[in-house]
Amino acid sequence: MIDEIKKSFSKQGFMKTLGAKILHIKEGEVKIQCMKVDNLTQQHGFFHAGVLTSIMDVACGYAALTIMPENSDVLSVEFKTNLLRPANSKLVVATGKVVKSGKTLVFCEAKVEDEQGTLYTTMQATMICLQKKNAN
Amino acid sequence: MIDEIKKSFSKQGFMKTLGAKILHIKEGEVKIQCMKVDNLTQQHGFFHAGVLTSIMDVACGYAALTIMPENSDVLSVEFKTNLLRPANSKLVVATGKVVKSGKTLVFCEAKVEDEQGTLYTTMQATMICLQKKNAN
Amino acid sequence: MIDEIKKSFSKQGFMKTLGAKILHIKEGEVKIQCMKVDNLTQQHGFFHAGVLTSIMDVACGYAALTIMPENSDVLSVEFKTNLLRPANSKLVVATGKVVKSGKTLVFCEAKVEDEQGTLYTTMQATMICLQKKNAN
Amino acid sequence: MIDEIKKSFSKQGFMKTLGAKILHIKEGEVKIQCMKVDNLTQQHGFFHAGVLTSIMDVACGYAALTIMPENSDVLSVEFKTNLLRPANSKLVVATGKVVKSGKTLVFCEAKVEDEQGTLYTTMQATMICLQKKNAN
Numbered sequence: 001m002i003d004e005i006k007k008s009f010s011k012q013g014f015m016k017t018l019g020a021k022i023l024h025i026k027e028g029e030v031k032i033q034c035m036k037v038d039n040l041t042q043q044h045g046f047f048h049a050g051v052l053t054s055i056m057d058v059a060c061g062y063a064a065l066t067i068m069p070e071n072s073d074v075l076s077v078e079f080k081t082n083l084l085r086p087a088n089s090k091l092v093v094a095t096g097k098v099v100k101s102g103k104t105l106v107f108c109e110a111k112v113e114d115e116q117g118t119l120y121t122t123m124q125a126t127m128i129c130l131q132k133k134n135a136n
Numbered sequence: 137m138i139d140e141i142k143k144s145f146s147k148q149g150f151m152k153t154l155g156a157k158i159l160h161i162k163e164g165e166v167k168i169q170c171m172k173v174d175n176l177t178q179q180h181g182f183f184h185a186g187v188l189t190s191i192m193d194v195a196c197g198y199a200a201l202t203i204m205p206e207n208s209d210v211l212s213v214e215f216k217t218n219l220l221r222p223a224n225s226k227l228v229v230a231t232g233k234v235v236k237s238g239k240t241l242v243f244c245e246a247k248v249e250d251e252q253g254t255l256y257t258t259m260q261a262t263m264i265c266l267q268k269k270n271a272n
Numbered sequence: 273m274i275d276e277i278k279k280s281f282s283k284q285g286f287m288k289t290l291g292a293k294i295l296h297i298k299e300g301e302v303k304i305q306c307m308k309v310d311n312l313t314q315q316h317g318f319f320h321a322g323v324l325t326s327i328m329d330v331a332c333g334y335a336a337l338t339i340m341p342e343n344s345d346v347l348s349v350e351f352k353t354n355l356l357r358p359a360n361s362k363l364v365v366a367t368g369k370v371v372k373s374g375k376t377l378v379f380c381e382a383k384v385e386d387e388q389g390t391l392y393t394t395m396q397a398t399m400i401c402l403q404k405k406n407a408n
Numbered sequence: 409m410i411d412e413i414k415k416s417f418s419k420q421g422f423m424k425t426l427g428a429k430i431l432h433i434k435e436g437e438v439k440i441q442c443m444k445v446d447n448l449t450q451q452h453g454f455f456h457a458g459v460l461t462s463i464m465d466v467a468c469g470y471a472a473l474t475i476m477p478e479n480s481d482v483l484s485v486e487f488k489t490n491l492l493r494p495a496n497s498k499l500v501v502a503t504g505k506v507v508k509s510g511k512t513l514v515f516c517e518a519k520v521e522d523e524q525g526t527l528y529t530t531m532q533a534t535m536i537c538l539q540k541k542n543a544n
Contacts, residue, residue, distance in 0.1 A: 013177040014184035017153060041149040048150035049212050050190025057185055076185050077377060078398055080216040080352060080488045082515050082532050084508040099530060100492040104376060105349060105400070107490050109530070122507060122517070124490050124532050126350055126398065128377070213513060214534055216352045216488060218379050218396050220372040235394060236356040240512060241485060241536070243354050245394070258371060258381070260354050260396050262486055262534065264513070286456035289425060289447040313421040320422035321484050322462025329457055348457050352488040 001070075005030070005062045012058070020055050022062075028098040030062040035091050047087040049121070052094070052112045056081065056123040059096025060108035064127035067101050071132045077105070079125035087121070089114035096125075104129055137206075141166070141198045148194070156191050158198075164234040166198040171227050183223040185257070188230070192217065192246035192259040195232025200242035200263035203234055207268045213241070215261035223257070225250035232261075240265055273342075277302070277334045284330070292327050294334075300370040302334040307363050319359040321393070324366070328353065328382035328395040331368025336378035336399035339370055343404045349377070351397035359393070361386035368397075376401055409478075413438070413470045420466070428463050430470075436506040438470040443499050455495040457529070460502070464489065464518035464531040467504025472514035472535035475506055479540045485513070487533035495529070497522035504533075512537055 002025050009015055009022055015032075018040060024031035032055045034040070034047075042048045057079055065074045096110040110123040138161050145151055145158055154176060160167035168191045170176070170183075178184045193215055201210045232246040246259040274297050281287055281294055287304075290312060296303040304327045306312070306319075314320045329351055337346045368382040382395040410433050417423055417430055423440075426448060432439040440463045442448070442455075450456045465487055473482045504518040518531040 008179045011179040012184065013174045014187060017175040038149045039153040043144045043147040048148065048190065049193055049215075050186055051150060053189050053193075053215075053217075054184060054186025057189075075222070076219050078216065078218045078350065078396075079185075079189075080214065080532055081189075082214045082507075082534065083212050084515050085510075086211070099490075100527065102493075107492050107530070119508065122515070122532060124350075124488055124530060126490065214486065214532075216396055218371075218398065220379050221374075235354075236391065238357075243356050243394070255372065258379070258396060260352055260394060260486075262354065280451045283451040284456065285446045285449040286459060310421045311425040315416045315419040320420065320462065321465055321487075322458055323422060325461050325465075325487075325489075326456065326458025329461075347494070348491050350488065350490045351457075351461075352486065353461075354486045355484050358483070 001066055005065055014054065015058065018051060018054060023093060025062065025066065027066050028063055030059045030096050032059045032094045033091060036089065047092060049081065049083055052087060052092065052121045053081045055094035056096060056110035056112060056121065057125065059094040060110050060123065060125040061127055063096040063098050063108055064106035067098055068129045073130045073132045074127050075130060077126040077128050079123050082122045084120055087112065091115060092120065137202055141201055150190065151194065154187060154190060159229060161198065161202065163202050164199055166195045166232050168195045168230045169227060172225065183228060185217065185219055188223060188228065188248045188257045189217045191230035192232060192248060192257065193261065195230040196244035196246050196259065196261040197263055199232040199234050199244055203237050204265045209266045209268045211264050211266060213262040213264050215259050218258045220255055220257060223248065225254065227251060228256065273338055277337055286326065287330065290323055290326060295365060297334065297338065299338050300335055302331045302368050304331045304366045305363060308361065316358065319364060321353065321355055324359060324364065324384045324393045325353045327366035328368060328384060328393065329397065331366040332380035332382050332395065332397040333399055335368040335370050335380055339373050340401045345402045345404045346399050347402060349398040349400050351395050354394045356392055359384065363387060364392065409474055413473055422462065423466065426459060426462060431501060433470065433474065435474050436471055438467045438504050440467045440502045441499060444497065452494065455500060457489065457491055460495060460500065460520045460529045461489045463502035464504060464520060464529065465533065467502040468516035468518050468531065468533040469535055471504040471506050471516055475509050476537045481538040481540045483536050483538060485534040485536050487531050490530045492527055492529060495520065499523060500528065
């Protein structure tokens, strides 16, 4: 499953654009890190809300995938981001966790923190499990 | 106001990264366009949900700014994205609109469509109006 | 379908408690009305946010049911309410609409207005289609 | 503060309708309980999503109030409910917690569980702090 997730992650052009890296994968939990560089900022030089949302979404999606049957694929149904404070940290980590998994839907939550544990954003997300059309 | 918005938009490093462009600004409504290129995709080659969310967020933020007092600054409080279908279109447009503005908070909604009017995502968002510390 | 919805609605004890009534059912759209009485208020005498959310949720659920296959049942997956202004009107109407329907999930939106068209709340909601276990 | 919250809660006609009771108030956290009776159900006899949302909203609102300045009043700006599983329990408890408080806005989260700790719903909510017009 870890290999599948890493392979899928490496196919996400947008994760490369963000310079995002998988830090950690375990059953029901995935961590993604991202460094603040100029091309990821909003008008005041903070992390763009869209960047933080993107890594939370991906962390939730792969957290959901860890508990899905083999040959599953995951798509985001919806997510909701609360922006607690501007994120001016050099490095942030998004942690996505499974809250409840059903046959079709997986409910997840995520947060973005820096290395000091300051909390920047939170997310509630719903993921859907799809059967892969072919094993590749 | 249009100049202020364009100036603010040009300071958003992340908007450059997305290749996003302002298409249209009027009172209470802003449109942002984005082209699908490889560095904005998820694992199946569709637009990443985070990209679509980012341009909806920005469209909402500037739509809110159009109706705020001069020298205001806008920050996103929270937003919620529904992902209706995978977005495989070459070009998408995010439209952000003000639904209700109060003294402090502005409620907005947004959607992402392609040029044929196919609807990909919807958003509800809350923006907050801040007084700029200095006019630059 | 209209009969099925009315029958299902009549089984909702909570809708009786709210004094809610179905005003209108058509394909992809349902309207529910509710009168402001003392037992539906919050601490300032306005409609409680939970009441407005409840009738939006129900309007979305039945709007979704109108476009599902026969013998379907609908459950709410999630919803998000924006509270634009306190609702002090005597009568409010929740309108729920289908935005996009898939095989399993139906994306809806809703709003609460009074008879003058003042908008109080908006909702994005996701509904899931379940096969009924038996036809009763 | 506890007295203020109890007084405010007792003014909420809708909380009486739900038979809801405050179980617990501490800084940044409030618990509200509710019993399943027929007039709070949806069409299958489970707790109505609107009931669970209502008590989570109230728990968040008063959790926010515990950390606001004296003579503050709290209003819900928005909330988002995920419905993890149908709630068929006899008694449920909503726990609302402050995640981050600012000068104007307070970010909260809530959940509904039964006495065995089964989790039924989760919420992200944003509350706004208003200055009371008069001390009564």
